[in-house]
Amino acid sequence: MERKKDNPIVSLVSRTVSPFIMLFALYVIFHGHYSPGGGFQGGTMLAAAFILIRLSLGMEISQLQFKSRWATPLGSAGVLIYFGTGLVALLFGGNFLDYGFIPIAEAVAERRSIGILCIEIGVAIAVMAIIVSIYDDLLEGSSDD
């Protein structure tokens, strides 16, 4: 998609709004224990903030913010965080994904709360990276030029 002309209003508004979207996305991720939200919604909102910058400022400038080749390793890292949380619980004597056995806090309920937070972060990272990666592949990677 070649861009015809830089519109200063569009670029200014998108650059101003994008950090607030990211801030609200982080609120949604980390406040998911007490209000509607969670990893999937927060990760999608983070990806929406990155995609807004990519749409308005073009591909070359937005590479400074989030490089295209980081997307697949970050997605793998998110899935591995989820899987590793389950595996730690398995190694310390419980079942797979039984967060009560992760040796972090004293009480079992506290441990489960922290385990839920860990996997929400993993889900958020994976979803964010994968959606940005799909956008990049659709825009840049197809055959005709």
Place this chain on the structure above:
Amino acid sequence: MNWEIEIVLFVCLLIAAFVSLYVKNLLTAVITLSVFSFFTALIYVAMGAIDVGFTEAVVGAGVTGVLLIITIYRTSRRSSD
């Protein structure tokens, strides 16, 4: 209860669905599909499923529209049927 709100939302949902089916311009179809997703999210919230409504609003009305518009720009603009 709140059945009046839901009737209005359902009528808007049907209108958005029919417009996105029968319009020729594909960009308009994508935008009306986003409107359809947003009314679905409002219906979920009115039914009390706030998490599902949140997900639908973020994914269906936000990211899916962007991805479909990019796909349309990579291919052709007009529908053939």
Place this chain on the structure above:
Amino acid sequence: MKVVNYLIMIVFCALMIYASLGLPNRGDAYADLNKEKSLSQTPNAASYYIHNAKKDAKTENMVTVILADYRGYDTLGEETVIFTAGLVCFLLLRKEKKKNGKKKR
């Protein structure tokens, strides 16, 4: 042919409306679906979640506890599906662009 299509749609719509008349009301506390014990007198999973979600995981939002703790395998599978979709897009759509004999990405 178009008449047959519309006829099939009308018949299907009438069938769905007739089927939905037999459902219990939404939020009906006395429906069979929402009882503490199911029809075969076994305890219902939903009532266990409602009673114990706050106590088990120290988290106020019941939906988060169900999605991430009680049904952790489900969310792991969903995550894997999203990751696989991203990988398939990466493998199908990516093209090695050659510029001056060098790969761009």
